[in-house]
Amino acid sequence: MRRISPLAGILAFAVALLATPPPAHATVPLETIEIVHQGMKAAGPARVLAPANFFAQAQADTLRGCELAVPSGALREVLERARQSAAPFELVIRQTSSQPLSYKLENVKITNYQLGATGGDAHVVLQIQRVRFQPQGEPVRGGAGGITTTTPGVPDRPDPGDPIPPAMALSLRPDLQIRAARQKAGDPNTLEVAVYNNGPGPAGATAVKVFFHNGGAVQTSSGAVPALAAGQTVWVPVALPLPFPAAKKLDARIDDPDKVSETNEGNNGFGVVP
Secondary structure (H helix, E strand, O other): OOOOOHHHHHHHHHHHHHHOOOOHHHHOOEEEEEEEEOOEEEEEEEEEEEOOOHHHHHHHOOOOEEEEEEOOOHHHHHHHHHHHHOOOEEEEEEEOOOOOEEEEEEEEEEEEEEEOOOOOOEEEEEEOOEEEEOOOOOOOOOOHHHEEEOOOOOOOOOOOOOOOOHHHHHHHOOOEEEEEEEEEOOEEEEEEEEEEEOOOOOEOOEEEEEEEEEOOEEEEEEEEEOOEOOOOEEEEEEEOOOOHHHOOEEEEEEOOOOOOOOOOOOOOEEEEOO
């Protein structure tokens, strides 16, 4: 019988160990992921395990699910809280492996959550309703433990470091609409108009014009509308030429005169019942 020396055995073991492939996700690049759940924000690294063409699907808004490998940290802590509450939440995935793009995953639910071995990643399977390309929004910067709280409904400040790819610029326009109008409480000479940006892109400052019908005469007045982020609403006061009850008819129109290029230019009008 041929005897194998201890040194040869050690060398053979070392060669076999080096030839063993690493875990499948070890070569998957880390991306920066931010979570917003019930007023809490956290950010941290994670790997997108599936689908393989995740960012292509995200860009086309055909992504309806994905699997992540999440190391321990603030991001995983908030994900675990989201799993326990079962409430939908939002994720922003910042692609750092190639070009710096951000995608906002809306109405996200966790359908499977498994912890790996001690010190390993958590594997999280997500169900996603909608994906929006996000050209702006500053990364979450956590306090102690990397978790911060945020006021619901208040958008992040623009981050000029996130560029807009030229091919997607046209699809990132705003869509200004008027959602409501009311007489200001205690002031019949002021109309308050709720202006909403329903588009995926930010809107620059513009104006809302009110048409005051009184008999055969039509008088107009305007109010200044500030710049609005996507999804933001603002109440704009407009001084009326006559008291609100004196109007036979009131109409309002956002972006008059036309200053903002929108995805839909035909929904800027709104009828007000005095």
